[in-house]
Amino acid sequence: MSEASVTAIVLAGGSGSRMGLSTPKQALDLLGEPVLAYSLRLFASFDFVEHIVVVLGDPSAYPDLSGYCQGTSLAIAKGGPTRQASVAEGLVCLAEGTGAVMVHDSARPLVSAGLVERLYGALDDHVDGVVPVLAEGDALKEVSSGMVLASRSKSGLFRVQTPQLFDKEPLQDALARSMAEGHGAEDCSEMLLSSGYRVRAVEGDRLNVKITFPEDLIICEQILRSRDAR
Numbered sequence: 001m002s003e004a005s006v007t008a009i010v011l012a013g014g015s016g017s018r019m020g021l022s023t024p025k026q027a028l029d030l031l032g033e034p035v036l037a038y039s040l041r042l043f044a045s046f047d048f049v050e051h052i053v054v055v056l057g058d059p060s061a062y063p064d065l066s067g068y069c070q071g072t073s074l075a076i077a078k079g080g081p082t083r084q085a086s087v088a089e090g091l092v093c094l095a096e097g098t099g100a101v102m103v104h105d106s107a108r109p110l111v112s113a114g115l116v117e118r119l120y121g122a123l124d125d126h127v128d129g130v131v132p133v134l135a136e137g138d139a140l141k142e143v144s145s146g147m148v149l150a151s152r153s154k155s156g157l158f159r160v161q162t163p164q165l166f167d168k169e170p171l172q173d174a175l176a177r178s179m180a181e182g183h184g185a186e187d188c189s190e191m192l193l194s195s196g197y198r199v200r201a202v203e204g205d206r207l208n209v210k211i212t213f214p215e216d217l218i219i220c221e222q223i224l225r226s227r228d229a230r
């Protein structure tokens with residue numbers, strides 16, 4: 001069980017091109033608040049999260065975000081051209097004394113306290129990082145030019161979510177190596193694996209939806225409404 005103090009890096013440096021809107025998705029309104037606000041407020045509610053770094057494409061386009069962080073110290077970094085580069089910019093702003101780094105996509109506003117606790121509880125001396133995964137439910141097909149070419153087994157395949165929690169040095173080392181070698185990575189665990197680090201998988205959360213396409217925002221609204229109705 002970790003006792004490390006955590007810096008949370010909240011990534012909001014993307015343009016949200018698959019949403020097809022001029023406003024990036026992290027700034028869109030979700031039941032009266034920007035998408036980005038939800039994860040900031042949740043991370044700030046944990047005592048072990050001592051510092052939050054928000055990585056923004058254009059910091060001048062955002063109002064003051066400290067109101068969402070309930071007194072937890074906040075730094076703003078300017079994002080890079082890729083997610084990986086934005087993580088690197090966030091890592092420049094770690095708090096002194098940080099033992100572990102929680103990297104989160106602001107495009108997942110419904111991240112829950114239970115998931116954050118599960119990750120923190122699973123970061124022990126046997127591993128360098130912990131990520132949430134979900135078993136794939138649908139049958140998988142390889143499709144090209146509108147034709148189904150082959151079936152792929154879903155056995156052993158999982159979807160990975162954020163937040164992802166890593167010990168500080170392995171994350172810094174893995175990121176520096178993959179950038180030096182020019183390896184892109186869709187998530188941080190990919191970089192740790194290529195550098196030979198150990199990453200544990202814990203159960204993710206099916207309600208921790210990532211906003212990628214316009215329909216995902218509607219799904220998030222409905223999940224929040226059903227929570228409020230309970």
Ligand code: CTP
Nearest residue numbers: 011012013014015016017018081082086106107
């Ligand atoms: N991200 C980032 N910097 C980048 C690219 C992405 O900080 N240069 C962040 C996004 O803001 C998002 C997360 O990484 O919170 C996951 O990326 P994704 O869902 O791909 O978001 P976008 O890149 O913004 O969307 P798209 O790929 O559709 O353009």
Ligand code: MG
Nearest residue numbers: 014015016083
């Ligand atoms: Mg992207």
